[in-house]
Structure formats: C-alpha cells, structure tokens
Amino acid sequence: MMKTNNLTSLVGLSPNAVLPHGPSKVYLDAFLWHDPKVGVVAIYTAREKDTLDHFGVFRGADQIEAFGQASVVAGNAFISCVKKEIGFSELYEKYNFVFMSMGQAICKSFIKLGDTAIMHAHFDDYKFRQMTSSGKIYKAPKEFDLETYYKTYSAAKFKKEEVPTSYIEVSEFKDLKGRGIKNSLI
C-alpha cells in the first residue's frame, strides 16, 4: 500500500485538517508542541460565538471538548495514521474518534472572550486506538509569545508540567478516555 503520509508531529498542521469535525465544531486553533508518546500542547482563543449567552465566558463543557479534541481525537488519530501510513482524511473514511468517559473535571478560573486556552494534554495510556488523557488548561498574559516559547519546549518540561510563572491555571481534567471506532458502529 503506498505511503500517503509523512507525519512526524501535529505541530504546524491545521486542526481543521487533523480533526474530523466540521468548522463550526473545531475548538483548536493550533498545535504548539507534540510528542506522540508523551502528549500535546494545543491552543484555542475564545470567540464571540463561544461566549454568547454565557456571560462572556467559555463554557467548562467546551473546554473539555477542546481538551479532548487535542488529545483523544488528534493525538489518538495521529498514532493510527502513523501506524497505517495514511493521512487523516483517509483514516476518517473508516474510523471516528469518540469520547468514552471522563474522570474528574476541576475548574479553577475562566477563559473569557479573547482569552487563549493553552491545553497541556498528557497521553496517560494508549491501547488498540483507545487513549486515556489527563492534563490542564492554562491562560497566559496577552503579550506572552506562545509560539516562540513552545519552539524550545521539551518532553522533560512537559512531564514536570513546567510552565511560565505568568501562566494561570484554568482547569484540570483527569482520565478522559476516547477511542477510534469504525464508522459503521456509529
């Protein structure tokens, strides 16, 4: 079978091309750091549509969706693409990546209109297209250059949850599970 991908990392890929979701349901703007065996850092800036009718705040449920899109969908699908040596669109012809369960969700601060959610999603476990992920969402001062910061980020820092002191912890999620299943099962 011809290899149709040369995937090495999610960084630099457009979330719209990586995720099976349609544009109105994509809650990721970019992948800033990624180690397929360790985890992913992704960001999303809350827009008007995300805070409408919700007192200017990005909902906790949407934060979970964004976190899940980064981890048990994008991070998970990436592994299958590399294993099968195919691209995302080809993968989604046969599979979709669905939520299965959620452990704990702890909300500590807020993502407001214009704030950027910085998702640190650890890949706790992966077996047979089922992934478990835990991690945190942060926000940073507007002027903080996220792209430059994560260019030199490392798995060692990520595992220790080493982040700038200016980061504010917004939420923490534990044991979020998702699995790639055949579209015929949906």
Added chain:
Amino acid sequence: MTREEILKGLIEILENTPQVDSKKLKNVTEKTDFLTDLEVPSTELINVIAKAENKFDVEFDDDDIDDLGSSVSGTIDLIEAALNNQ
C-alpha cells in the same frame, strides 16, 4: 491450548480486574457477555484484552480489536486465532 483453558485464563484476568464484581464470575461460559452479564465497563474491555496479550503471550493489532464485540466467545476466538498463528 484448548478453548476451555483459554476461558479459564480469561476468568483469572477478570478475577484480577478491580472493576469486575467477583461474585459475577461464578459461572462464566462462552455465552457470557462482558458488558451485559459481567458489567465490565466498556473502557475496561481494552485492558482485559491487553492483559490477555500478556497472559497468553500473543499480540493483537489495533485492527484485530475493531470488530471484537463484548462476548467471551469472540475474545476466545481472537486469542485462539493468535495462538494458532504463532
């Protein structure tokens, strides 16, 4: 290895799976269903299969698990096929 021996091995795995009520393991047969009869959480099924890989010293591919339902017999088929392919 006979199917009976594979079944016995699976029961041992279930006995060591905290989320499974050991009282439900009294009369597990090939007709038993992990989800409906034993109430194994669906997220835990994957771990049962992964433990089966270790126990029976076989290896499954992601695709092998795609069509695996939640019946004990289906899992025995999977293990038996992997053993036969060795």
